[in-house]
Every structure is written in structure tokens, then in C-alpha cells.
Amino acid sequence: MSEQAAAPARILYCRCAYAQVVPADVKDAVLDGLARSEAAFEMVPDLCEMAARRDGQLADIAGAAGPEHPLRIVACWPRAVRGLFHLADVRLPEAGVDILNMRSEAAADILGGLGVQMPDARDTPAPAPHAGEATA
Amino acid sequence: MIAATVPPPRIVLYEGAGATPLEPGERTRLFAALLDRGYAVTRAVPGGSAHDDAAAATAFVVLGRFGGVVPDVGDAAGRPVHVHDIDGRSADEAVALVEEARDGRPMNRPDAGSATWKPWFPVIDTQRCTNCMQCLSFCLFDVYGVSPTDHTLRVENPANCKVNCPACSRVCPEVAIIFPKYHAGPIDGAPVSEADVHREKMKVDISALLGGDILAKLRERSAEAKSRFSKERSADAALAERRRCLTKLADAAAIPREVLDALPTPEEIERRTAEAARKAEAARAARGETTAPHGAG
Numbered sequence: 001m002s003e004q005a006a007a008p009a010r011i012l013y014c015r016c017a018y019a020q021v022v023p024a025d026v027k028d029a030v031l032d033g034l035a036r037s038e039a040a041f042e043m044v045p046d047l048c049e050m051a052a053r054r055d056g057q058l059a060d061i062a063g064a065a066g067p068e069h070p071l072r073i074v075a076c077w078p079r080a081v082r083g084l085f086h087l088a089d090v091r092l093p094e095a096g097v098d099i100l101n102m103r104s105e106a107a108a109d110i111l112g113g114l115g116v117q118m119p120d121a122r123d124t125p126a127p128a129p130h131a132g133e134a135t136a
Numbered sequence: 137m138i139a140a141t142v143p144p145p146r147i148v149l150y151e152g153a154g155a156t157p158l159e160p161g162e163r164t165r166l167f168a169a170l171l172d173r174g175y176a177v178t179r180a181v182p183g184g185s186a187h188d189d190a191a192a193a194t195a196f197v198v199l200g201r202f203g204g205v206v207p208d209v210g211d212a213a214g215r216p217v218h219v220h221d222i223d224g225r226s227a228d229e230a231v232a233l234v235e236e237a238r239d240g241r242p243m244n245r246p247d248a249g250s251a252t253w254k255p256w257f258p259v260i261d262t263q264r265c266t267n268c269m270q271c272l273s274f275c276l277f278d279v280y281g282v283s284p285t286d287h288t289l290r291v292e293n294p295a296n297c298k299v300n301c302p303a304c305s306r307v308c309p310e311v312a313i314i315f316p317k318y319h320a321g322p323i324d325g326a327p328v329s330e331a332d333v334h335r336e337k338m339k340v341d342i343s344a345l346l347g348g349d350i351l352a353k354l355r356e357r358s359a360e361a362k363s364r365f366s367k368e369r370s371a372d373a374a375l376a377e378r379r380r381c382l383t384k385l386a387d388a389a390a391i392p393r394e395v396l397d398a399l400p401t402p403e404e405i406e407r408r409t410a411e412a413a414r415k416a417e418a419a420r421a422a423r424g425e426t427t428a429p430h431g432a433g
Contacts, residue, residue, distance in 0.1 A: 016317075017172050018317070031168060035163045035167055035179075040179055042176070045172070045246065046174075048257075048317060049253075053141075053143065056191065077314075078325075080325030082261075083325070084259055084316065087257075087259050087294065
């Protein structure tokens with residue numbers, strides 16, 4: 001896997017904004033953890049929607065990924081995510097790509113898997129995850 | 137429909153030199169608000185790895201707390217770049233600035249109510265798919281096609297798929313069809329167990345559920361309905377008959393009622409099925425196969 005990779009992993013977070021199949025508390029907590037970290041990362045509203053549009057950003061991201069440039073995708077089941085890239089005519093490399101599943105894993109485990117360095121001021125009062133703001 | 141929409145601009149939250157970082161909670165709210173309205177966002181941090189592979193972006197909106205001094209930012213490729221100072225603004229106010237930059241161009245978005253296109257369609261697990269083309273033959277809406285290069289199955293027209301209908305996944309003997317937004321595994325992409333595979337191998341053919349050839353049955357039901365309509369002059373009775381026929385199919389394959397109600401005439405179904413079968417057979421022949429695996433028909 002990518003633990004020993006030379007470059008820091010690039011992180012791609014999918015919000016799955018067009019459906020409620022990813023638990024809202026998990027996706028909100030992961031987003032909050034990432035936002036409070038010092039990591040650079042990319043967020044997309046919905047990988048499914050982008051794949052249907054064959055959005056070129058998918059090719060940009062996959063094209064830059066590999067053993068030397070690891071990519072961590074935070075989304076849903078790996079079979080589904082790989083299928084989405086395939087649908088968009090984009091080859092997602094096998095090596096150097098980790099897919100973390102918000103449908104089956106806890107937010108803490110996902111953040112741990114991302115190796116996100118939480119800021120020292122983690123004990124700053126944090127607003128509750130805003131699941132109520134999630135839209136259709 | 138998604139084909140009529142314009143890709144949204146790429147949003148960048150800039151917190152590097154010359155900008156004040158957002159408060160953590162404020163940052164989370166901004167990200168969530170943008171994502172839930174359909175915008176992709178990049179968080180750039182000081183000293184962070186910059187990814188200069190945004191070739192696909194058509195326009196950029198840069199947001200940051202610039203303290204009233206908005207930097208002059210350009211794109212080497214000449215794409216539009218809008219820079220907004222969000223100092224003192226709420227997440228919703230920042231989103232409003234993004235919407236302004238979009239200038240009313242149509243885009244699919246999760247919060248548009250009935251105007252939203254829900255991205256519902258199949259994707260193929262290429263590790264499991266054997267290219268038997270049963271799904272291509274089964275789907276009446278031209279979702280599937282054949283790759284012109286390697287003659288394998290592909291999802292050609294995802295937007296043609298009927299929302300919430302996973303029926304084609306039920307006819308796949310290899311459990312290779314995934315609907316990522318389905319509520320349960322393995323159709324949602326969860327790992328496929330031995331039990332799943334066994335179940336698929338053992339499942340009863342849909343046509344058998346209807347007591348024989350599905351097309352013949354539909355034709356028969358249609359003729360019966362027409363006959364009854366002519367005798368009774370009752371559109372309600374004809375509709376009820378159609379519903380009785382289709383309920384069995386809906387229950388067997390988890391097909392939403394709306395999809396069944398929207399089916400074309402039996403004659404049109406037959407024409408489309410023949411066309412799909414021709415495509416499937418041509419693909420198999422191109423790959424050097426002479427017979428349809430699994431007795432696909």
C-alpha cells in the first residue's frame with residue numbers, strides 16, 4: 001500500500017450529495033476532521049454525478065496517481081468507486097490508490113487511515129456536525 | 137437532464153500567504169455548503185502539495201479572507217478566475233458569491249428539488265464481468281453499449297437509466313453490476329459473497345416468473361386488455377389488467393412501478409430487444425465467441 005510512499009498522499013473526499021446512502025454523521029465527521037486538519041485536500045459533491053458527466057477532473061486525479069504519488073479516495077465501496085472511474089473512461093491505478101469506505105467504516109477509522117494530523121487546538125469548542133444542513 | 141448542464145467552476149479556498157485562515161468550524165460549514173450545492177472544492181494550504189493538474193477545469197472561483205485586499209490572480213491557460221474576499225461573510229453569503237460568478241449557467245445540483253438529476257445508473261465490476269451481454273439484451277433504455285475498441289460491455293448512456301431501478305443487476309449471473317446509490321449489498325458495491333454468487337446462479341429467470349416468454353406474455357396481456365377494453369369500453373379495466381401483470385414482474389426484480397408503467401408497447405420492446413441482441417451477438421463475435429454464455433436470450 002502507500003504507507004511508505006515518498007510524497008504525501010493526495011486526498012479526495014466525495015460528499016455523495018445526491019443520495020442518502022452514506023451515513024450523514026460519518027461523512028460530516030470526516031469532512032470536519034479534514035477541515036480542522038492542516039491537510040490540503042480536494043472535495044467533490046458526488047463521484048457518481050461526475051462519472052456520468054465524464055468530468056475531466058477524474059482523469060486529472062487518476063492520471064497523477066501512482067506508487068510515487070499516492071491517492072486516498074474517501075467515498076464508498078471500492079468496487080463502486082473503481083467502476084465509476086471505469087465508466088468515465090479513466091484508468092484508476094491499482095498501486096498507490098487506497099479507497100476508504102464511509103458506508104462501512106467509522107469516521108475515526110477513516111481519519112486515522114488518512115493519517116490526518118489533527119491540530120493542537122483540537123479541544124477548541126467545535127460545532128456539532130451539521131447533518132441537518134445536508135440536502136437531497 | 138444532465139446533458140444540458142454546464143460543469144460548475146472549480147472552487148479554491150485559499151489560506152496561504154496574504155490570507156487569514158478561516159476558523160475551523162467556519163471552514164467546515166463553507167465546505168459543506170458548497171458541496172451540498174454541487175461545487176467541487178480544493179483546499180490549498182501553506183506549504184501544502186499543490187496539484188497543478190486542473191486541466192479539466194473551465195473556470196475558477198478563489199475564496200479567501202483577504203482583509204479587503206483582493207489579490208490579482210490569473211490562470212496561465214486564460215480561463216476565467218474570480219477572486220472573492222469572504223472576510224466577515226457567512227458560508228451562505230460565500231456561496232452566493234460563487235453563484236454570482238456562475239452567472240446563471242445551468243448546472244445539475246443536489247438542492248434543486250424536482251429539477252435535480254439523481255445520478256443513478258449501473259457501473260460494471262470489470263473483475264467479475266464476463267461480457268455475456270445479458271444486461272445489454274435486457275435493458276430497454278439503451279443504457280448499455282459495446283466498446284468500439286475492445287468490444288466489451290460499457291455503460292454508454294448512464295442518464296438513460298431509470299432512477300431507482302436496479303433490474304439489470306438482477307439478471308447479471310456474475311453479480312458484476314453495481315448501483316452505487318443502491319441501499320444494500322452486493323448491488324451497492326459491497327463485497328460479493330459465495331452465497332450471493334450461488335443465489336444468482338440459482339435464480340429463476342424473469343420470463344419464467346411470468347409463465348414463459350416475457351414478450352409473448354406482454355403481447356398476450358396487451359391483446360387481452362385491448363379485447364376487454366373494446367368489450368367493456370373501460371380504460372380503467374385495461375389499466376388494472378396491465379397493473380396486475382406488471383406487479384408480478386415488479387416484485388420479482390425490484391423494478392419501480394413508474395418504470396413498468398413507462399414501458400413501450402410490446403412491439404417496440406420486441407424491436408429494441410432484437411436490436412440489443414444484435415449488438416450483443418456482434419460484440420461476442422468480435423471477441424471470438426460464437427454462442428451466448430449462460431443461455432442468454
